[in-house]
Amino acid sequence: MNASNNHNLALAVSRRGLLKFSLMGSAMLAAAGVTASLSGCSSSQPDTGYQVLRREDVSFLSALIPVVMQGTFVAGKEATATQLTLQAFDRNLAHFSPEVLKLMQQLLDVLGMAFTRGPLTGVWGSWDSASREEVTAFLERWKNSSISLLNMGYSSLVQLIPMAWYGQTEAWGHCGYPGPPTI
Amino acid sequence: MPVPDIFRQGIARGWKTYDGSALEQDLTLEADVAIIGSGAGGGTTAEILSAAGFKVLIIEEGPLRTSDDFAPLRENKAYPALYQEGLGRMSKNGAVTILQGRAVGGTTTVNWTSSFRTPKPTLEHWAKEHAVAGHDEASMAPWFAKMEERLGVAKWAVPPNGNNQVIADGCDALGLKHDIIPRNVRGCWNLGYCGLGCPTNAKQSMLVTTIPATLDNNGELLYLARVNRLQIEGSRVVGLECLAMDERCVAPNGRKISVRAKHYVLSGGGINSPAVLLRSNAPDPHQLAGKRTFLHITNFSAARFAQKLDPFAGAPQSVYSDQFQWHDGAAGEMSYKIEVAPMQPVFASTLLAGVGEQAAATMAALPHINFMLALGRDGFHPDSAIGNVELRDDGSPILDYQMTDYSWDGVRRAWLSMAEIQFAAGAQQVWPVHVDAPWLSSWQEAKAAINSLPLELYRARIGSAHVMGGCGMSEDPKLGVTDSLGRHHQLENLSIHDGSLFPTSIGANPQLSIYGLTAKLASQLVERLKA
Ligand SMILES: Cc1cc2nc3c(=O)[nH]c(=O)nc-3n(C[C@H](O)[C@H](O)[C@H](O)COP(=O)(O)OP(=O)(O)OC[C@H]3O[C@@H](n4cnc5c(N)ncnc54)[C@H](O)[C@@H]3O)c2cc1C
Numbered sequence: 001m002n003a004s005n006n007h008n009l010a011l012a013v014s015r016r017g018l019l020k021f022s023l024m025g026s027a028m029l030a031a032a033g034v035t036a037s038l039s040g041c042s043s044s045q046p047d048t049g050y051q052v053l054r055r056e057d058v059s060f061l062s063a064l065i066p067v068v069m070q071g072t073f074v075a076g077k078e079a080t081a082t083q084l085t086l087q088a089f090d091r092n093l094a095h096f097s098p099e100v101l102k103l104m105q106q107l108l109d110v111l112g113m114a115f116t117r118g119p120l121t122g123v124w125g126s127w128d129s130a131s132r133e134e135v136t137a138f139l140e141r142w143k144n145s146s147i148s149l150l151n152m153g154y155s156s157l158v159q160l161i162p163m164a165w166y167g168q169t170e171a172w173g174h175c176g177y178p179g180p181p182t183i
Numbered sequence: 184m185p186v187p188d189i190f191r192q193g194i195a196r197g198w199k200t201y202d203g204s205a206l207e208q209d210l211t212l213e214a215d216v217a218i219i220g221s222g223a224g225g226g227t228t229a230e231i232l233s234a235a236g237f238k239v240l241i242i243e244e245g246p247l248r249t250s251d252d253f254a255p256l257r258e259n260k261a262y263p264a265l266y267q268e269g270l271g272r273m274s275k276n277g278a279v280t281i282l283q284g285r286a287v288g289g290t291t292t293v294n295w296t297s298s299f300r301t302p303k304p305t306l307e308h309w310a311k312e313h314a315v316a317g318h319d320e321a322s323m324a325p326w327f328a329k330m331e332e333r334l335g336v337a338k339w340a341v342p343p344n345g346n347n348q349v350i351a352d353g354c355d356a357l358g359l360k361h362d363i364i365p366r367n368v369r370g371c372w373n374l375g376y377c378g379l380g381c382p383t384n385a386k387q388s389m390l391v392t393t394i395p396a397t398l399d400n401n402g403e404l405l406y407l408a409r410v411n412r413l414q415i416e417g418s419r420v421v422g423l424e425c426l427a428m429d430e431r432c433v434a435p436n437g438r439k440i441s442v443r444a445k446h447y448v449l450s451g452g453g454i455n456s457p458a459v460l461l462r463s464n465a466p467d468p469h470q471l472a473g474k475r476t477f478l479h480i481t482n483f484s485a486a487r488f489a490q491k492l493d494p495f496a497g498a499p500q501s502v503y504s505d506q507f508q509w510h511d512g513a514a515g516e517m518s519y520k521i522e523v524a525p526m527q528p529v530f531a532s533t534l535l536a537g538v539g540e541q542a543a544a545t546m547a548a549l550p551h552i553n554f555m556l557a558l559g560r561d562g563f564h565p566d567s568a569i570g571n572v573e574l575r576d577d578g579s580p581i582l583d584y585q586m587t588d589y590s591w592d593g594v595r596r597a598w599l600s601m602a603e604i605q606f607a608a609g610a611q612q613v614w615p616v617h618v619d620a621p622w623l624s625s626w627q628e629a630k631a632a633i634n635s636l637p638l639e640l641y642r643a644r645i646g647s648a649h650v651m652g653g654c655g656m657s658e659d660p661k662l663g664v665t666d667s668l669g670r671h672h673q674l675e676n677l678s679i680h681d682g683s684l685f686p687t688s689i690g691a692n693p694q695l696s697i698y699g700l701t702a703k704l705a706s707q708l709v710e711r712l713k714a
């Protein structure tokens with residue numbers, strides 16, 4: 001996280017009189033950013049088969065996608081649908097401007113690294129072993145948090161995931177979309 | 184392919200174009216007039232200058248995509264390629280999604296074709312409050328008429344699609360005014376995919392009108408090249424430093440292009456034009472560049488109908504209501520124009536986004552959904568929300584847009600107006616697009632719920648497709664970056680011709696305001712350059 005974001009975070013929170021949590025939260029976010037960039041504890045290389053997403057990102061999104069999209073994927077085909085969504089998510093990120101991509105990666109760093117993930121998401125084990133209930137609780141927590149950066153993270157994730165899925169022809173049956181007209 | 188591809192034919196005939204992503208070495212280009220950006224303002228200016236005999240070079244950051252590329256109309260291909268920052272643009276706090284085009288033709292390549300003249304109260308407000316001279320309704324009328332003729336603007340004669348019809352039905356039931364939208368199309372197939380690039384060349388965007396005319400008039404086009412800086416000596420621009428971009432238009436590829444011209448026209452649009460000035464350290468004694476940027480801050484209301492509306496098919500916007508636009512004067516409480524948005528599934532899913540079963544059920548109802556929006560008229564009242572362009576570490580711009588209680592109040596009233604119209608049109612349920620609002624089953628219930636919604640960032644979904652201002656015009660150099668003729672107050676051979684000139688938002692979809700104004704400014708520039 002860069003300095004100006006931390007500043008925003010502290011301000012947003014203290015305005016609501018929750019200074020203590022703010023300091024803890026912003027210290028944690030700052031630490032995550034620094035650690036990620038210095039120590040390589042979050043890998044910076046894209047995972048095999050991806051342009052941008054790293055191994056930790058893939059495991060986080062693999063846990064998140066089926067929860068966000070619950071009720072949308074055809075029964076029995078959740079795994080393939082999750083995979084298609086991941087690939088499309090990766091392509092979309094690969095077209096973002098470098099600064100927007102950086103922001104997304106900082107968000108994913110916070111979610112990926114054990115020492116920020118636990119306190120900020122309530123998911124203490126790895127994403128691979130997180131239950132649906134834990135993931136749902138994390139989303140609720142971020143949606144209703146008094147830290148605006150977490151609200152922003154929530155709103156980006158719940159928009160970028162459907163955006164990735166509904167671009168696929170496989171998604172259109174669910175939403176009654178006949179596909180684009182042939183011309 | 185259903186129609187001939189105008190660009191492929193032109194290039195075969197010998198049009199002069201340069202693809203920045205394919206350059207093997209650095210390049211130097213010369214012209215009489217260099218135009219930065221190929222959108223509404225840049226395209227209009229290029230045609231007029233080239234027709235007057237000037238050698239014009241258009242420089243565009245985005246890619247060249249033409250009718251053959253737009254078919255087969257896939258959202259997942261179009262958005263990352265044709266929109267600023269690959270569709271990732273948002274306000275600095277991440278709360279406002281900002282849609283702007285980035286391609287040859289600028290935002291006109293992806294816009295929805297609604298064409299309104301600048302409202303009279305807006306022009307009057309500019310004269311009175313912002314020292315704008317010479318742009319009253321009577322002096323602007325011939326320029327709007329000229330561009331309406333040039334771009335085929337006419338009231339849409341085909342019946343509105345189901346999504347648009349809701350506005351007409353609801354307003355009729357309530358006795359509110361509404362009207363048919365004029366569109367800039369010729370031979371439109373009524374497909375509804377204008378936001379992905381028109382595959383039939385029916386949309387009279389800059390891509391198929393003024394830019395081809397410029398290239399026919401000996402003009403040249405450099406695309407996938409970002410103007411990084413104006414090179415300035417004293418009170419003159421002496422050159423442009425451009426960075427060639429990679430094919431995806433994400434990052435510079437290392438090649439550089441220098442441009443020399445006698446006169447320079449900045450037409451990068453809101454956010455981007457001020458960014459060029461800021462990156463160039465252009466003289467700005469009153470610190471105005473990028474200030475007073477406006478968005479028509481937009482909120483949304485979804486409604487579910489028993490019958491199918493198929494909101495993804497048919498002309499995207501064909502009916503509007505100005506009932507709540509001027510009722511309290513130009514500078515009264517925040518007012519808004521009511522329209523709908525087309526709902527292809529990717530676009531729809533981001534607007535209707537949510538988690539789990541509820542979001543799934545909403546998307547499953549897509550064919551039955553009406554999606555209404557209200558364009559908040561920002562910038563007229565001193566307490567209005569306002570944006571300021573800043574540069575990030577890499578020199579790219581970001582908009583710091585600050586909501587205010589005044590503007591939130593407009594957002595709340597807009598939800599009320601939209602829900603009332605939707606129920607009056609027969610909606611079964613209405614959802615004011617806000618994370619805390621449920622689907623509501625009656626107007627009474629909706630009224631109570633909307634009145635108690637917390638007006639907060641990230642909870643209310645807000646966005647913009649109309650970036651305006653940031654290089655405001657004014658006769659007073661303390662109030663404007665340019666004078667009323669678009670001449671930069673401090674740099675004698677630099678003009679600004681795009682939506683960034685507006686001292687406030689427009690109060691109507693802005694493209695025709697930009698065409699009319701820049702046609703006038705370009706014609707006057709021709710006279711000055713010939714003198
Ligand atoms: C989805 C959508 C739908 C819309 N629908 C409508 C509608 O129905 N009716 C309406 O009136 N308006 C509509 N608009 C808005 C309208 O199209 C824009 O307001 C208008 O095109 C702006 O014109 P402009 O000249 O200011 O800039 P633009 O048309 O945005 O053109 C600016 C161009 O300059 C390029 N550029 C910027 N900086 C640089 C640089 N440094 N170097 C090189 N190139 C640069 C950009 O890439 C861009 O292509 C819509 C907008 C969107 C996003």
Ligand code: SF4
Nearest residue numbers: 371372374375377381
């Ligand atoms: S609705 Fe008309 S103008 Fe829009 S994309 Fe279809 S054919 Fe083109």
